[in-house]
Structure formats: structure tokens, C-alpha cells
Amino acid sequence: MLRKADTRVHLTSVYEAFIDLGSATADIRRLDDPDWTMRLGLLTLVDAIGSTPFPQQRIYASRAVELPDGGLQVSFDLEGTGWRSHVVETTFAAETVTTRATVYGDGEQVRSVRALHARDGQGSTMPVAELYSPRFDWFAAQVRGSTKDHERLGAQQWLSPPPLVYVLEGTNSAAWIAACASVGELDFVSMDWQGGDACAVEFAYEGHRTVRGEFTTPAITVGFTSEGGNPAVREAVEWQRERGILPTIENKHVPTWWTQPIFCGWGQMRYDYRADHQGHENGNFINVTSYCTELRYRNYLADLDHHGVDPGTIVIDMGWAEQAALARPHPHRWADMRGFIDEQHARGRHVLLWFAPSVFEGLPVEACMTLDGAPIAPDPTSPVYQAILVEQIRLMLSSDEGCLDADGFKIDFTQCYPSEDGTFTSAVPNFAGLINESDARYLFPPLSEGPRDLIRTHGERWGIGLIRDHIGLIYDTMKRIKTDAALMTHTANPAFADVVDILRLNDLDGGCDDVLGVMRNRAELARICSEHWLIDTDDDLMISKERWLDYARLQPQLGIPDTYYVTGIAHSGERIGDEEWSEVREIWRRYRSERGLQAPVPVQR
Structure with missing residues (x-):
């Protein structure tokens, strides 16, 4: 249903999304939890060595296409980001939202990738204050903090690396945010939670991904679930494994x-x-x-x-x-x-x-x-x-x-x-x-x-x-x-x-x-x-x-x-x-x- 020229509404059995193509955001309301609303930034930006970090970008074209399976795909063409071409695609599926970008260039070295971004330097606004990070800690059995804090899941930790999943925990429901990267797409050191009033997820490539023609970022998927903590992490991992993103093993011999x-x-x-x-x-x-x-x-x-x-x-x-x-x-x-x-x-x-x-x-x-x-x-x-x-x-x-x-x-x-x-x-x-x-x-x-x-x-x-x-x-x-x-x-x-x-x-x-x-x-x-x-x-x-x-x-x-x-x-x-x-x-x-x-x-x- 079209609300106005640059706005779409997408309804599933789990959530309702009000998508603003002009600001590149989606306000998401959980159908099973009236207290859960979140604003997702729909842009993924790619920062190159030697360029202005995450410059102001302009959306010069946007599209919303209904998919045969009932989902909705929203695309943005960006300019002013330092790339020859920069396209972001976000798919609203029955229980998840997935976003990733493709940039086109000529030898630029990627410093970092920032997802869940919105126009004018804004990020995503989270519905809850608590964030679970499934990483090593000397003293905390489970590492929990505020969504306003900065967190890191990466290679230079004592479980190196931990699962690349953050969990947002509400009173009655939760959501997981996962890096859905295949083995061939893991050329980053960490997946960082950039907290604050407006949040984002950032991948640290440190200049070690050279764009020769095109580069597609790892997907970030937001999944909506009823339980937080490790059950949400498990759901995120199984979701990726079922789709062939993660390795699968059959009949492993254990001496x-x-x-x-x-x-x-x-x-x-x-x-x-x-x-x-x-x-x-x-x-x-x-x-x-x-x-x-x-x-x-x-x-x-x-x-x-x-x-x-x-x-x-x-x-x-x-x-x-x-x-x-x-x-x-x-x-x-x-x-x-x-x-x-x-x-x-x-x-x-x-x-x-x-x-x-x-x-x-x-x-x-x-x-x-x-x-x-x-x-x-x-x-x-x-x-x-x-x-x-x-x-x-x-x-x-x-x-x-x-x-x-x-x-x-x-x-x-x-x-x-x-x-x-x-x-x-x-x-x-x-x-x-x-x-x-x-x-x-x-x-x-x-x-x-x-x-x-x-x-x-x-x-x-x-x-x-x-x-x-x-x-x-x-x-x-x-x-x-x-x-x-x-x-x-x-x-x-x-x-x-x-x-x-x-x-x-x-x-x-x-x-x-x-x-x-x-x-x-x-x-x-x-x-x-x-x-x-x-x-x-x-x-x-x-x-x-x-x-x-x-x-x-x-x-x-x-x-x-x-x-x-x-x-x-x-x-x-x-x-x-x-x-x-x-x-x-x-x-x-x-x-x-x-x-x-x-x-x-x-x-x-």
C-alpha cells in the first residue's frame, strides 16, 4: 500500500514496516509486541583509505519492488560517496530484514563498511536499551550493556572470533543482528557496534579489500524473535546455515x-x-x-x-x-x-x-x-x-x-x-x-x-x-x-x-x-x-x-x-x-x- 510518493508500507505476519525512501529509513512495529518499535537505517556506506570518512551522500534514485515470495526489495542509488557507483539493496522478508551494498571503483582500498545507516549521518534507533554481545569476557558470564555503548566482536579476542551476532533484548521480545558473511567474505577484523542515540554496525577492513571493478559488502540481517540471549544467537546461526551461508557438516567421524x-x-x-x-x-x-x-x-x-x-x-x-x-x-x-x-x-x-x-x-x-x-x-x-x-x-x-x-x-x-x-x-x-x-x-x-x-x-x-x-x-x-x-x-x-x-x-x-x-x-x-x-x-x-x-x-x-x-x-x-x-x-x-x-x-x- 502506498502512503505517499516516497513511502511504502510492508506487512508480514511478524512485523509492519513503514519505509521512507526519502530518508532511507524503515519504522518497524512488531505485531506481537506493541512496545517494540525500531527505526532502521537502510543505507550501507563504504569508506576507502584516503577519502573523507562516510561523506554526506545524496540519494538520486530509489525503487521499491514487490518480490514473488511476498517480500519487498528497496534499492537506493547514491552519489557523493566517493565511488563510481554505489547501490544499496534491502530486502524485507517474512521474519527478517537484510541489507547490503555494492560499490564500483578502480583500485580503492576499503577501510570500513557501515551498515544500518540513514541519510545525513544518522543511524538506526533501537527500541530497547540492552545489547547482548556473545564474546569472551573474564568476569561476565554474558556480556550485556546499553545499545548506546560501543561493542566489538572480532578476531583479536580470546575466543577468536566469536559468533558475529548482536542481540537486542526487550521485555517481551528480541531481535538479532548478524553478519551474514560466507567464508569468502570474512576479510574484516571485526564487526563493531557503533552505539549512541543512533546506532550502526561497522566492519573493519583496514584497507585490505581492494575494489577492482565492484565490491559487494557482507549482508546484515535483522531477525525478529521472542527470546534474547543465546537462543537468539542460535537462531541467527541456524538461519544462516539453512541458507548455505555457513559451512554444513554431515556424518563427521569422531575417533x-x-x-x-x-x-x-x-x-x-x-x-x-x-x-x-x-x-x-x-x-x-x-x-x-x-x-x-x-x-x-x-x-x-x-x-x-x-x-x-x-x-x-x-x-x-x-x-x-x-x-x-x-x-x-x-x-x-x-x-x-x-x-x-x-x-x-x-x-x-x-x-x-x-x-x-x-x-x-x-x-x-x-x-x-x-x-x-x-x-x-x-x-x-x-x-x-x-x-x-x-x-x-x-x-x-x-x-x-x-x-x-x-x-x-x-x-x-x-x-x-x-x-x-x-x-x-x-x-x-x-x-x-x-x-x-x-x-x-x-x-x-x-x-x-x-x-x-x-x-x-x-x-x-x-x-x-x-x-x-x-x-x-x-x-x-x-x-x-x-x-x-x-x-x-x-x-x-x-x-x-x-x-x-x-x-x-x-x-x-x-x-x-x-x-x-x-x-x-x-x-x-x-x-x-x-x-x-x-x-x-x-x-x-x-x-x-x-x-x-x-x-x-x-x-x-x-x-x-x-x-x-x-x-x-x-x-x-x-x-x-x-x-x-x-x-x-x-x-x-x-x-x-x-x-x-x-x-x-x-x-x-
């Missing part, structure tokens, strides 16, 4: 050993280091890496044997390699890693090796991203790096003579892939470059501080897409070498569902009063992202023995039980005694019994 309880030595390494250094880590966690030694791991496993606690999977953590990007064990720490792994295999155990794909230690410059000619990080788009990585994975996983015959990887620090303007603007030549915000030796100036050359890669992938391709290369290579090898990451995003076997919930803060709630929510988000990957419950950064034991009791409800500690808790210095290990032993026994798992072969005394 039994993947589900076995885990021992990772990192927490105990921290305990030992602190015991030898007056209770601290000398100002940086990377000092602990020198304690990743064969002798210590043998002692750790002997102590666990003594208590009758039998992990089926052993994670050899950070510090085992002489150079982080390569497969050679550190000669002064691991005299015979192959022999150690063979012994674990003889007992029915499997071994994962810690690996941080963001560290370039040991690589030639031709295998790296560079800034002003200096290496910054490994470059998975480099043919030189791809060849090196394939060979290093062979050396780590193959059973051939001269190889380590490990069973997979614990991938860590994916949040440390460099950004031009994010949290971590740091080269990563070694461990000191990880999560670095203060060591000036490795920092480079953020792009927002002034013009400079961009980081160079050999291909055109960036941000989340670059991480996804890197993980995919590791995954495909390891499966060719050892079909039942397991890949563990902390990439809790559904676009990674087909290249990850075990999703690690990542570090927890044992000092958080709601640490169990935090981990429950992370596990729920992990299951939303993929029902096919297993969940490693993690166990590091416990503040006390009591908290450690509380979490050990919860772990089987969330995923695979995992202990990082053997003789004591690093933070408190408390010793773990027979009584605590007796309870953990029983927790693991019940876990195995309920799943029909066998414990490893007992050590022969």
Missing part, C-alpha cells in the same frame, strides 16, 4: 580417543616456575616456556600415575620447539620427543603439540606478512609459507623415521594475528610479540594515528578470513598425513565448524566469582557454533584449589575433562593432595563409564 580426558602441562609449568622464582613469573608469562621439558612432563605423568589419574590425551604446551614456527624440538628441553610420544602411544594415549600460527620465528621474510619490508607474522597466502607449513606438519605428525608422530595440534593465540588498527598492532617474531600492547620493540603505529603503508601479504585475505584460511590449511594438511589427527582451536565461530575438531574454551579467571557461569556460557556458545566439534573445557589460571576442584566437577557437563595441574595451583601455591585427586579420579571414571571409554594401559611397576 574415540578425541573424547578422552586431557592433561596439559602449562598450569603445572607455571606452578613449578613460580616455586623456583619467589612466587611469580618475573613479569611475563613467556618465562614459563623454559619449563616445557621432557623431564618435567615425565615427572608430571608419573605423579598422575601415582594418583591413578590417567589422561588419554597429553598436550605438550608452549616452549617445546626450538623455533616456534618450525617442528624441531628444543634440544636442551626435549632429548627424545619421538621416544616420549612412542611411549604414550604404547599406553593407548595420544599427544597434541602446542602451535601458535601467528608467530614467525624461524621463517624467511618471503613467508611472512611485512611492513616496510620487515616481517610481521606468518603469511598463509604466501606460497613459500604454505610449502614450509606443509613440510613442518609432516615432520610433526608423520610416523616416518625422523618425524615426531604426534596426533594433532593445540592451536593457540589466534587473537594475535596482526591488525592495522586493533588491540594488537604488534609484530610476532617470537613469544614476546604475543598479546603485546606495551613492548615497543615490536609495536607499529596504528593506522588511525596517521597515514603509513599497509601491512603487505602475498594474497588478498585479511582479518577473520585470513585466520580461517590458515586454520583450514593446517586442518587439510594434517588430515592428509594422519586421518584421525585432532585439531583443537579457540575459534568459536560457525565459519570454522568444518576445519576444527575440538573447540577449546580458553583460559578462565579463577578469581571471578562466577567462573563456573562464565565457562557454562562459553560452552553453550561453542555448541551453538557447531554441534559437531568436541569441547575442551580448559583449566588454566585457577586462583585456588577450591575453584579448581569446583570446575573439575563441572567439566564433564560441558565437554572433555582437562587438568592443567598435578602437584599444586600456580596462583595460590596450594598443594593438591590425595583427597582432591581421589575425587578427580572418580569424576574421570564416571565420565569414561558413561561414554564407554577405556582408560590407558596402566604403567607397569
Whole structure:
């Protein structure tokens, strides 16, 4: 029904939209909730490096076309945006509204994309004050704030990246706002909520998308639902999966050993280091890496044997390699890693090796991203790096003579892939470059501080897409070498569902009063992202023995039980005694019994 020349009304079974073509807005009223009204900006703007950010634009043509399925498509042709041509299309479907733009240019580099924008610099007006962001947080089980706040879901977070979905929560209803981007469209670092009286969603491309002819932005979809929080996130993910936007998996084979309880030595390494250094880590966690030694791991496993606690999977953590990007064990720490792994295999155990794909230690410059000619990080788009990585994975996983015959990887620090303007603007030549915000030796100036050359890669992938391709290369290579090898990451995003076997919930803060709630929510988000990957419950950064034991009791409800500690808790210095290990032993026994798992072969005394 036409209300006036530049206004349309679109009615579905869920909402009624009053669309103003002149202002490029839609006032949306929920039919099931009279208190829910929102004004959506219908424009998507694309900002290029070197141009005026989001200049004033003029709508020189607009169209509204009814679709065969009963939907309505509204289009705007813009000028004054710095592009040869700029077209925005918004589709009003039965339960959703989806918008995206296409721009035409000649070599411009996209800095950012802003969606849900309206004319004259205005954004969208939200009906509610509360915004749920399904991301990692040390202290909040669920991250909620005002729609007027700024939020970020992106690659440089500890679940890297989280689901790219924001949830608006009202008293009686809710809505989700999702980045509906295929794997090939993920070349941005983050999806940012630009809060205020008028809101928008912004993608940070940081100059790493060059427009050669045309560029179509990821779609932003608004879905209307009855329940907020994680149910809304689940609905957004399933909506995309049903439409082929996200990877789908059928009949994934899960070897039994993947589900076995885990021992990772990192927490105990921290305990030992602190015991030898007056209770601290000398100002940086990377000092602990020198304690990743064969002798210590043998002692750790002997102590666990003594208590009758039998992990089926052993994670050899950070510090085992002489150079982080390569497969050679550190000669002064691991005299015979192959022999150690063979012994674990003889007992029915499997071994994962810690690996941080963001560290370039040991690589030639031709295998790296560079800034002003200096290496910054490994470059998975480099043919030189791809060849090196394939060979290093062979050396780590193959059973051939001269190889380590490990069973997979614990991938860590994916949040440390460099950004031009994010949290971590740091080269990563070694461990000191990880999560670095203060060591000036490795920092480079953020792009927002002034013009400079961009980081160079050999291909055109960036941000989340670059991480996804890197993980995919590791995954495909390891499966060719050892079909039942397991890949563990902390990439809790559904676009990674087909290249990850075990999703690690990542570090927890044992000092958080709601640490169990935090981990429950992370596990729920992990299951939303993929029902096919297993969940490693993690166990590091416990503040006390009591908290450690509380979490050990919860772990089987969330995923695979995992202990990082053997003789004591690093933070408190408390010793773990027979009584605590007796309870953990029983927790693991019940876990195995309920799943029909066998414990490893007992050590022969």
C-alpha cells in the first residue's frame, strides 16, 4: 500500500514496516509486541583509505519492488560517496530484514563498511536499551550493556572470533543482528557496534579489500524473535546455515580417543616456575616456556600415575620447539620427543603439540606478512609459507623415521594475528610479540594515528578470513598425513565448524566469582557454533584449589575433562593432595563409564 510518493508500507505476519525512501529509513512495529518499535537505517556506506570518512551522500534514485515470495526489495542509488557507483539493496522478508551494498571503483582500498545507516549521518534507533554481545569476557558470564555503548566482536579476542551476532533484548521480545558473511567474505577484523542515540554496525577492513571493478559488502540481517540471549544467537546461526551461508557438516567421524580426558602441562609449568622464582613469573608469562621439558612432563605423568589419574590425551604446551614456527624440538628441553610420544602411544594415549600460527620465528621474510619490508607474522597466502607449513606438519605428525608422530595440534593465540588498527598492532617474531600492547620493540603505529603503508601479504585475505584460511590449511594438511589427527582451536565461530575438531574454551579467571557461569556460557556458545566439534573445557589460571576442584566437577557437563595441574595451583601455591585427586579420579571414571571409554594401559611397576 502506498502512503505517499516516497513511502511504502510492508506487512508480514511478524512485523509492519513503514519505509521512507526519502530518508532511507524503515519504522518497524512488531505485531506481537506493541512496545517494540525500531527505526532502521537502510543505507550501507563504504569508506576507502584516503577519502573523507562516510561523506554526506545524496540519494538520486530509489525503487521499491514487490518480490514473488511476498517480500519487498528497496534499492537506493547514491552519489557523493566517493565511488563510481554505489547501490544499496534491502530486502524485507517474512521474519527478517537484510541489507547490503555494492560499490564500483578502480583500485580503492576499503577501510570500513557501515551498515544500518540513514541519510545525513544518522543511524538506526533501537527500541530497547540492552545489547547482548556473545564474546569472551573474564568476569561476565554474558556480556550485556546499553545499545548506546560501543561493542566489538572480532578476531583479536580470546575466543577468536566469536559468533558475529548482536542481540537486542526487550521485555517481551528480541531481535538479532548478524553478519551474514560466507567464508569468502570474512576479510574484516571485526564487526563493531557503533552505539549512541543512533546506532550502526561497522566492519573493519583496514584497507585490505581492494575494489577492482565492484565490491559487494557482507549482508546484515535483522531477525525478529521472542527470546534474547543465546537462543537468539542460535537462531541467527541456524538461519544462516539453512541458507548455505555457513559451512554444513554431515556424518563427521569422531575417533574415540578425541573424547578422552586431557592433561596439559602449562598450569603445572607455571606452578613449578613460580616455586623456583619467589612466587611469580618475573613479569611475563613467556618465562614459563623454559619449563616445557621432557623431564618435567615425565615427572608430571608419573605423579598422575601415582594418583591413578590417567589422561588419554597429553598436550605438550608452549616452549617445546626450538623455533616456534618450525617442528624441531628444543634440544636442551626435549632429548627424545619421538621416544616420549612412542611411549604414550604404547599406553593407548595420544599427544597434541602446542602451535601458535601467528608467530614467525624461524621463517624467511618471503613467508611472512611485512611492513616496510620487515616481517610481521606468518603469511598463509604466501606460497613459500604454505610449502614450509606443509613440510613442518609432516615432520610433526608423520610416523616416518625422523618425524615426531604426534596426533594433532593445540592451536593457540589466534587473537594475535596482526591488525592495522586493533588491540594488537604488534609484530610476532617470537613469544614476546604475543598479546603485546606495551613492548615497543615490536609495536607499529596504528593506522588511525596517521597515514603509513599497509601491512603487505602475498594474497588478498585479511582479518577473520585470513585466520580461517590458515586454520583450514593446517586442518587439510594434517588430515592428509594422519586421518584421525585432532585439531583443537579457540575459534568459536560457525565459519570454522568444518576445519576444527575440538573447540577449546580458553583460559578462565579463577578469581571471578562466577567462573563456573562464565565457562557454562562459553560452552553453550561453542555448541551453538557447531554441534559437531568436541569441547575442551580448559583449566588454566585457577586462583585456588577450591575453584579448581569446583570446575573439575563441572567439566564433564560441558565437554572433555582437562587438568592443567598435578602437584599444586600456580596462583595460590596450594598443594593438591590425595583427597582432591581421589575425587578427580572418580569424576574421570564416571565420565569414561558413561561414554564407554577405556582408560590407558596402566604403567607397569
